[in-house]
Amino acid sequence: MDVTTVVVSRRRFVRRFVTAAAVAVAVVALQLQLLAAAAAKNNCSRRCGDIELEYPFGVQAGCYHPGFNLTCNQSYHPPRLFLGDGTVQVLGISIPNATVRINSSVITLYDDDRSKDVAWWGKGLSNTGPYFLSESKSLLALLGCNAQVDVMVPAAAADRRNQTVVGSCTAICPPSISDNSTIGAADDDVCSGIGCCQTNIMLGYPSYLIQMKVLEGVHLPILFVYMIDQGFNFSMDVFFGKHPRGLPASLDWIISNSTSTRPRNASAPECRSAHSSCRDSVANAHQGYRCECSHGYQGNPYIIDGCNDIDKxxxxxxxxxxxxxxxxxxxxxxxxxxxxxxxxxxxxxxxxxxxxxxxxxxxxxxxxxxxxxxxxxxxxxxxxxxxxxxxxxxNHGLLLQQLISKNTDFGDRMIITLEELQKATNNFDRTRQVGAGGHGIVFKGIIGLNVVAIKKSKIVVQREISEFINEVAILSQVNHRNMVKLLGCCLETAVPLLVYEFISNGTLYHHLHIEGPVSLSWDDRLRIALEVARALSYLHSASSMPIYHRDIKSANILLDDSLTAKVSDFGASKYTPVERSEITTAIQGTIGYLDPMYYYTGRLTDKSDVFSFGVLLVELLTRKKPISDTFDNGDNLISYFIKLLSKGNLVDILDPQVKMEEGGEVHEVAILAAICTKLKGDERPSMREVEMTLENIVLKKGPSCRGNTTLCRPDENGNSALQTLIEGVTTEASRQYSMELEMLSSSFPR
Incomplete structure (x- = not known):
C-alpha cells in the first residue's frame, strides 16, 4: 500500500468518525429534549378543584399557550379556577368546542346617580383576546321596571355618543305590579318583558359598555343586568329579591388574532396531534383560528397523540x-x-x-x-x-296533518325529511350559510334541481319554535307573486326547519344603501314600492284571514334577478279574526319602522303595517336609514322629512338620483308617505288605498287618487281630503315626533 492510499483511508475514517459522533450527539440532545418535555409535563397541574386542565390551558409557566394562563386559588374549598390574574372565575372548559364557561358577575345600575348609569362587562378580559363573548350562546337580561339598557361596542373615544349599539332591551311594569316582590317571569321561565327583558348578543367582543335609560313611570331604583347563556331558565328565585351575584356565560376562544394562512384541514404548529387541522373562526367581531381533530377522531388536537380514533x-x-x-x-x-x-x-x-x-x-x-x-x-x-x-x-305537527287532510298533494310536497336537508346543505356546513335573520340562520341548498333557502333556528326555546310554526301557518295559506314562497318544512328535529324558494339578488336594503352616488333607479324604486303595497294589501284583505306582518322594512324585502320584490320574514306576523280589526299583543318590530301607537297601546291593527310602509317610502325617496341617520336638533328621519315637506323644502332631503330621474310624481309619493306616518292610526289610509294611489302614480293614467274617493274627492273650495291630511301632518309634526319618537329609540327583542 503506497502513501496516497494510506492518506485517503485515514481521511475516510475521520469523516465516518465525525459523522457517527454527530449522530450520537443529536440522539443525546433529542433524548434530553424529550426528558425535559416529560419533566415539564409532569410538573404541570392538570386539575383545579373539579375542573380538568389540558394544554393549551395551564397554571404554571411553560404549561400553557401564550394568553391561556389560569390561576388556581387554593384558598377556596374546593379550589376555584380563574382566567389570567384571577378576576374571572372559570366554571368549565371545552377544548373540542373551543369554549370556556365563566361565572358572569351581575351588573348593578342606579337611576338616581348619573355616574352609575353605565358599567362595563368584561373588565377582566383582554381586548386583544384570546377570549370573546360567544356569538351563538349569549344573552343579556335586565331585571327591573320601566327601564332600558343598551349594549354598546367600546369606541376609541370615551364619548358615549360615539358608541355603537349592538343590542337593546326594555322592561316595563304597569303600576299594579311595580313592586319588586311581585315581578315574575313568564310561564315558560323566560323574560316576558314585564319586569324582565332579554336580547341576543350577536357580536362577540371581549367587553361591552352597558348603559341604562330610565323610562317614564314607576321604576325600581336599582337595576340588575346579567350576561348569560341563551336558554337560561329564569326560575322564580331570581325575581323575589334573590338576585345572584353571578350567572353562567360562555366565552369563545381562538389561538391567534389572525386567520390561518393554511388551507382548511391543513396542519399548523399549534395543532400537534397527528390527526388534527386548523380551522378559521367564523365569528363576525374577531378573526383567528383554532385546532380540531380530523373526521373520525376525538380528543385534544393541541397535544401530541391527543386525537384518538373513535370506535365507530x-x-x-x-x-x-x-x-x-x-x-x-x-x-x-x-x-x-x-x-x-x-x-x-x-x-x-x-x-x-x-x-x-x-x-x-x-x-x-x-x-x-x-x-x-x-x-x-x-x-x-x-x-x-x-x-x-x-x-x-x-312542533305542532297537528297543523301539518290538517294541511294534508285538506290537500294531499300540498301535504306531500310540504313534508321534507331531515336526511334530505342534510344532504342538500352538506350537513349544514357553515360555507353554505347565506344570512342570519331575527328568527334563524339561512342556508343555501339544492333539493332535486331546485336551489332553496333553508332556515334553521339558532335557539332551542319554545318561543322561537312557536314563531317558526307561526310562519309555517301563515305562508302555507298565502300565495302572491310578491311574497316569498314556502316550499316545505321538516319537523323531525328539536327545532323546525323551513324551506323557501331561493331569492338570489339580496335585499332591498343592500341595493338601496350601497356605497356610491348611484343606487336603484327611481322607476325601480317606485315599482318595488307598488309591489310591496300589493303584497300587504293582499295580506290585509284578500287572504282568508287578515294577517299583519309587524316587521316591514327594507331588510325584509328580497329582490330576484329581475328586481321583483318579495316580502319575507313572517316570523313576527299575526292572524287577526275576521270580526276584529285589532288585537292586543306583545310589542315586536324594528326601531325606526315601528308604529308609535302600537308601541304605546300594544294594540296591533292593519294601520301598523301602513306606518312601517310609510317609513319605507321615505327611505326610497331619500336613501337615508331610519335607524342610524340623525338630523338637525336630534330629529330622526321621519320627523325631519315631514318638517321639510311642510316648509316646501323637500328637495333638501331627496336623494340626488331621485331628483334627476323623477318626472314630477315625487311630491305625490312624499305626501302619501306623510299620510301613512300620521300619529293616529285611523287617520292613515288602508293598504288598499295606498296600493291604488301608487298604481295611478306608476301608470300615469290620471290623478294620484284615482279610485280613492275617500282621500281625493274635492270639496266646495276645490280642495281634496288628501290636501287636508297633509296640512294636518305639518301642524302636528313637532308634537308627534318629540316625546313619542324619542321613546321609540328603544329596540325590542324578536
Missing part, C-alpha cells in the same frame, strides 16, 4: 351499520352479511338470495347470533322514531 362500530346512532361493522382509523367498513349484497349502512339496504335464506333458516342458532345485533339496531331505530314523533307533536 360502538356508536351506531352516529355511524349506522346493519351488517358486519369493522372499525378503521378515521372511518369504518360496513359490509352486508354473508349471502347478502347492497348498502349495509341503510336499513333494509342488503338483499339476499333464496339459497342464502334457506341456509340461514336451516340453522336457528346461527340465525339468532347473526340477527341479534340487527335486532338491537332496530330497537334503537324504534327509539329514534319515537323521538321524531315527540318532536312532531312538540
Amino acid at each position: 362500530c360502538s356508536s351506531p346512532d352516529i355511524y349506522p351499520c346493519y351488517g358486519n361493522c369493522k372499525n378503521k382509523p378515521g372511518g369504518y367498513d360496513c359490509d352486508c352479511l354473508e349471502g347478502f349484497k347492497g348498502n349495509a349502512t341503510l336499513l333494509k339496504g342488503c338483499e339476499g338470495s333464496t339459497i342464502a335464506l334457506i341456509v340461514c333458516g336451516g340453522s336457528i342458532v346461527l340465525f339468532l347470533v347473526i340477527a341479534s345485533p340487527f335486532v338491537i339496531r332496530v330497537i334503537k331505530k324504534h327509539k329514534e322514531k319515537k323521538l321524531k314523533e315527540k318532536f312532531f307533536k312538540q
